[in-house]
Amino acid sequence: MAAASHKPLGAITADDLAAAAPGVDAAALHAALRRALDSRAGAGDPAAVWGELCRSLLRPDVPFAVHRMLYYGCFAGFPSPTPPAWTPDPKEAALTNVGRVMEVRGRELLGDAYKDPITSFPDLYKFSNENPEAYWRMVFEDMGVEFSVEPSCIWRESDAYPGGEWLPGAELNAAANCLNAKPGRSSQDVAIVWRDEGKDSEPLNFMTLEELRKKVCLVANALDALDLPKGSAIAIDMPMNVNAVVIYLAIVLAGYVVVSIADSFAAPAISTRLKISEAKAIFTQDYILRDDKELPLYSRVVEAKAPMAIVIPVRGSLPIKGLRVSDLSWQDFLGRVNDTKVENYAAVKQPAYAFTNILFSSGTTGEPKAIPWTHITPLKAAADGWCHMDIRKGDVVVWPTNLGWMMGPWLVYASLLNGASMALYNGSPNSSGFAKFVQDAKVTMLGLVPSIARTWKNTDCTAGFDWSAIRCFSSSGEASSVDDYLWLMGRACYKPVIEYCGGTEIGGGFVAGSLLQPQALSAFSTPAMGCNLFILDGSGNPLPQDSVGIGELALGPVLFGSSTTLLNADHQEVYFNGMPEWKGKVLRRHGDEFERTCDGYYRAHGRADDTMNLGGIKVSSIEIERICNRVNDAILETAAIGVPPIGGGPEQLTIAVVLKDQSSQVEDLNQLKLAFNAALKKLNPLFKVSSVVVVPSLPRTASNKVMRRVLRKEFTQAAQAKKSKI
Known part of the structure; x- marks a missing residue:
């Protein structure tokens, strides 16, 4: 600071x-x-x-x-470089999920070392790693997780799994757990609250848990009427609205596998994900409504040559024009259900490691990694919400996201498995309409990515709205800015921001914050419960735990909810080969560069490899470069670099360009930038080039690999030097 x-x-x-x-x-x-x-x-x-x-x-x-x-x-x-912007109050700390459990069971779990929830929180973190059996059993009991067949134990060593086997012998259904009333809650409690953009002065919409259960059962029965084999992959390419959540839960409840596709994707990206997952059907809408404009969605699905599509009309009962012969309207799909089966469905009980969801995370090969979630993964997502964001029974949780990204399923599970209400705004979060929704829904936990907070701050669209019901914010996806989040905290009378960093392959976070610890801006106060963190030195060896340092991050392999396989890559090669050992176990590769400060906080410094984080979306440099190389015949090659802005914040995309004719000059770099942006829309409309730099050559290793890290350092230093002259 x-x-x-x-x-x-x-x-x-x-x-x-x-x-x-x-x-x-x-x-x-x-x-x-x-x-x-x-x-x-x-x-x-x-x-x-x-x-x-x-x-x-x-x-x-x-x-x-x-x-x-x-x-x-x-x-x-x-x-200290990380002064606390928020400090817990002992009385409020005792009311948190963790505080409440520790007050009752602290001495049982920690012995005479237990003092109080705040003082003993580091001891509980240590306990979660050293005693996974007791820690996770405690969490499951408090969350009210129900198993069809109880596990023989929580964790055991196994040659089949690098980090050991979790919940051996267990059978459960994650969706069924979402539809059961939690202890202290009833089936008439609100499960989802929502509002459509443009109807900001109208009353909120509510759906009780019982109403949600009936709708999910209806869709599950309609899915069975399609006669697809159990275990088939079924895609969802929709905005995250009530219908999308119902469909998601129904697919899992009925023993099928969700394929998550972001509604911002162009046809080629949709096609790639459908082929990798071998999806048999896809749910979509005819349009996406934004500012009363109709953005085509079904046509992109058709262009992607998707299998059978079930298409929901965004404007209610209006008929959908131009349906393919193989496709179904939403009304016809639901009409296949026998009336006697409408409101009930026997959840398909499955082994803990059975797939529930296929999500995608960009790797460094240009093809997105297909990461299966199991019935275990939702428990990890919900447990993070229980511990780190303190999502409690009766809370109202909102996080602008999409089922195509991990935070979409995370929101479903972290809210419903904890007995909270999920809040959905069908529109842009960068608006006064969303700010009013947060006020009217009395949101208690507001999640976001830093670019949203920056937009709110710059436009002042939250002015005049009462956010006093918020107990905490949470932030993921990108590096945040101290000033932006100081402003954000001030909108809710200085409630803390719980920074949260993880990955699709983890199902949640590996480092976070806690309402039982002081929270510093743009910093993480603790590793996630049940997760050991390691910072690697220049030789690739782990520094002593809790020591000050900066380097590539590695994770302990005994990590509840983390992936054990990939559909289109070698899981062992991607995450474990070439990694150092700690206490006889090979560490798990993650790839972010992290710093542990002198006062015990963690700070993120972006990707250590050649994957960038743009707007909360991980994407490989190679994917972007492949497109940029074809933009102009004068280009020999390009390098795509994510450069953090001075003062912190989300990475900005810089394209380094090498020309075929070194003696030629590019007269208008702005025109080249516009051309790059136009081309990148085919990859993802959310990706934007911030700057273009012409360089004589790209730095390379002896084996001819481009050293993008060197370019990132050079561009960052140049930006700092430029700023110092202003």
Whole structure:
């Protein structure tokens, strides 16, 4: 934190406040600041002073420039690079899921070492790794997970699985667990709350758990009427709305496998995923409605030469034009169900390792890795929500996402398996309509990616809305910015942001935050429960755990919910070959570069390999380069680099270009950038080139591999040098 240039709180004057936020009552603000300082006189604790300022002064309607000035002033000269922006209150900590369980079972689990939930949280993390049997059994009991056949144990060594076997002998159905009322909840409690864009002044829509169960059973019966073999892959290419959630749960309930496809994908990307998964059918819509515009979706599915499509009309009962002979309308699909079977369905009981979902994550070969989720994976997602985001019975959880990305299924399971309501807004999250939805639905946990927060901050579209029901935010997908998330916390009277980093192949996170620990901006306070983290040194060996350092991240292989196979790649080769050992076990490759700070926080520094993170989507450089190389005949080759902006935030895409004729000049780099962006729309419309740089050659290894890491470092240093001259 670069706070040295900021005035300490005691030195801030009314004139400073007036200059930072013209038009405010600077004298009144300054008087309130003095009162806050006097109330903590002699405490010598900047975190306590900051907490007092958050409670007494920094309301959402106070200009952000004041929030920023006081935050940096409070921690000016702070000895740590990660000052706490939020500190847990002992009384509130005892009410969290973890705190509540620890108050009852703390001594049973941790012995005489147990003190209180906050003090003993690090001991519980250690316990989760050393005693997986007791830890996970405790979590399952508290979440109310039901097994059709109980596992013989929670975990055991196994030659068939690098990290051992989880839940051996168990049979269950993850979707059925979502549809059962949790202890302390009833079937009449709200399962889903939603609103459509453009209807922001209308009442919210609600669906009870019983209503959800009946709709899922109806779709499950209709699926069986298609006469597909059990275990068949069935794709979903839709926005994440109520119908998509119902279809998702029905596919799993009926013993089929969901194929997740993001609704932003163009036809070639859809086709690739359908072929890899061997999908037998696909659910889709005729259009996606955004700002009352109809964006074609079914036509993309047809262009992708998809198998049988079940098509939902986005405008209610209007007939769908141009259906292929092999396709079904939503009405005809549901009409196949015998009336006597409409509201009930016997869930298909399956072994714990049976597939439920095929998701895709870009690798470095250009073809997306097909990652199967099992019935175990949803329990990992929900357990992360239980522990790290403190998703409780009766909560309202929203996370703008899509079933094509892991956070879509994560949201389904993390909310419903914890007895919470899932909140869905059918429209853009970058709008005042979404901000009003968060207010009206009384959202308690708001998840997002940093680019959304940055848009809210820049457009001020959240102004005037009451977000006081929020207990915490959570953030995933990209590196976040300190200033953006300081602003975000201020919208909800300084509730914490739980940073969350993981992967599709994990089904959740490997590093996160907790409501039982102080939370610093753009930093992670703890490894995820049940996960050992290792930072590798320059020789590829793990540094001592809990030591300060920076390097490529590796994971302990005993990781509940993590993948054990890939459909189109060698799982052992991708994640384990060439990795070092720790205590006789080969570590699991992840690929992010991470830092452990001197005060025990973790910071992410982007990908250590040649995979970038653009807008929360992992994509290989090779995929982008293959497209860019064909944009102009004058191009010899390109290198796609994700460069973090100065001050932090999501990676920005830079294309390094080598020309065939070194003596020629590119007169208009902006035109080349526009051409790259037009071409990349075929890969994903969300990918945008930030800058284009012409270089004489690409740095390479002795084996002729492009060293994109070198280019990333050069471009980052150049951006820093340019900024220092401004």
